[in-house]
Amino acid sequence: MSTKQNQKFEVATQLTKLGRDPAEQFGFVNAPLYKGSTVIYKTMDDLEHRRSRFTYGTAGTPTIANLEDAWTQLSGAAGTVLAPSGLGAVVLALLSTTKAGDHILMPDSVYRPTRNFCNGMLARYGVHTTYYDPMMGAKIEGLVQPETSTIFLEAPGSQTLEVQDVPAIVAVARKHGVKTIIDNTWATPVFFKAHEHGVDLSVEAGTKYLGGHSDILLGLVSANAESWPALRATYDSMAMLPGADDCVLALRGMRTLHLRLKEAERRGLEMAQWLQARPEVSRVLHPAFESCPGHENWKRDFKGASGLFSIILKPGYGQQDLAKMLDGMSIFGMGFSWGGYESLIIPFDCGQYRTVTSWKPEGLALRLQIGLEDVEDLKQDLEQGFARLGSA
Incomplete structure (x- = not known):
């Protein structure tokens, strides 16, 4: 079913349709599990020009693509990439919006492993982090510097559950040409459509509600059209993808999400x-x-x-x-x-x-x-x- 056809339905119906196509699956309701590293090309010319939907295991499989496509439609994004954990998704998002010498703004209520990544690895690579009061809303403009590339949000905040004023912060970011990333794990796209509120990249720990059974580790990052090329390029350069079995479990979890x-x-x-x-x-x-x-x-x-x-x-x-x-x-x-x-x-x-x-x-x-x-x-x-x- 096409994206346009699916979007006319309510979210509960959409979740039963996303990421599967019985017409291409010999009539079976669920998509098959694909595992593999090597992709065989028919001709030398095809091989030299990488003429294949999937060029190698690190570029994804039909199973991974099913989950990516499903999440893209659910979140209203231009594209989605996957990671082996929620923290891995945070890392992918931040690496796609930062470079050495950049400055980022991070809420003081953020998930502690995200803080550790900023204070550790990002700092070693020359990215400076300023923490801000999650409830300051539009006043965050006073913290924006010429080198600021990213404003990170988490709504609600980790442990203390403060709900940020996302539209106000996004408006400041757009005014200054700054990218926004939100950790949307608590609400998921079912309860909060981050991209509809102007956020550039939305991070989800699929480990939590998408999986739903405490048996997988998974992260997802969706991006709008403007941020999608950089996110996909970062993903392709790292080949940090989850296992196919976890993607199948995530697709199963999506049906009852x-x-x-x-x-x-x-x-x-x-x-x-x-x-x-x-x-x-x-x-x-x-x-x-x-x-x-x-x-x-x-x-x-x-x-x-x-x-x-x-x-x-x-x-x-x-x-x-x-x-x-x-x-x-x-x-x-x-x-x-x-x-x-x-x-x-x-x-x-x-x-x-x-x-x-x-x-x-x-x-x-x-x-x-x-x-x-x-x-x-x-x-x-x-x-x-x-x-x-x-x-x-």
């Missing part, structure tokens, strides 16, 4: 509201809550909320109390990911590494990923955990 996101939204909101009423909880950090920084931006620009949010406990609890709570959880696991079917909970303290904004919450902070377990069971697990917290 909308259903799982809507269910994650419903469950996440119910759990967040329940936690807000708990005596142990001081406040909830959730973009759909009016108290969350940038809530008005979320309400204006986003079509939904996923199942990841954070809470701040009331003062008085210590690390030993928290360990007693978390070590005894029956359903919630402790792990550094989200977007899968299982519920997760981790403590965090981003005050250790943020450099521009102050993170001094009134109590200990926890990030929760709400999975597909029964909500009442999840409440009971947390209730028992809070009892251990209080008894300690």
Whole structure:
């Protein structure tokens, strides 16, 4: 089905059609899995002129192309490239917009591995990073320098869930000829169309909601027409592509992405509201809550909320109390990911590494990923955990 034909449908229908063509697959519903390195050419002339849709395994396979094409259509982009992880996608995007001597702007709330890449490898290659308050909006113009090539956004922010004013920052970037990149993993293109809001490159950790089952590592970068050639050239020069099996699992995950996101939204909101009423909880950090920084931006620009949010406990609890709570959880696991079917909970303290904004919450902070377990069971697990917290 052509892009134009597919775009007339709602997103739930689109997701069932993207990245497959039964007419070219002997009638089978799903596309076959292609694995390989070598591509055979019919003639020497074809070989010398690289006359083939796929020239070598590092240039992609039909399986990889199916996922790239599907994501391009879903995100409304000019093209998509893949990476073996979400961080790999961030790296590809940044390398396609920067060169030695450039300056970039990075939100202080950014995913910590992205910060580490900027402070480490990018710095070694002569790219200077300035961190900015994610809530400064159009005031970011005061930080733009003649050498600024890129403004990076992450909405909502990692762990603390601030929702940036994307249109305002994009307007500043366009005024100064600066590229914009957004980490859109929390919302995915289902809940936030980054390119429709003027963002040049959109990064997604397909490890999370696209995969949906905690069994793959995958990154995706989509680009608008202006930024697509540089992104593709960067990708081709590195051959940093994922395995075909992971692409097949991602395509399978795409079919239920909308259903799982809507269910994650419903469950996440119910759990967040329940936690807000708990005596142990001081406040909830959730973009759909009016108290969350940038809530008005979320309400204006986003079509939904996923199942990841954070809470701040009331003062008085210590690390030993928290360990007693978390070590005894029956359903919630402790792990550094989200977007899968299982519920997760981790403590965090981003005050250790943020450099521009102050993170001094009134109590200990926890990030929760709400999975597909029964909500009442999840409440009971947390209730028992809070009892251990209080008894300690």
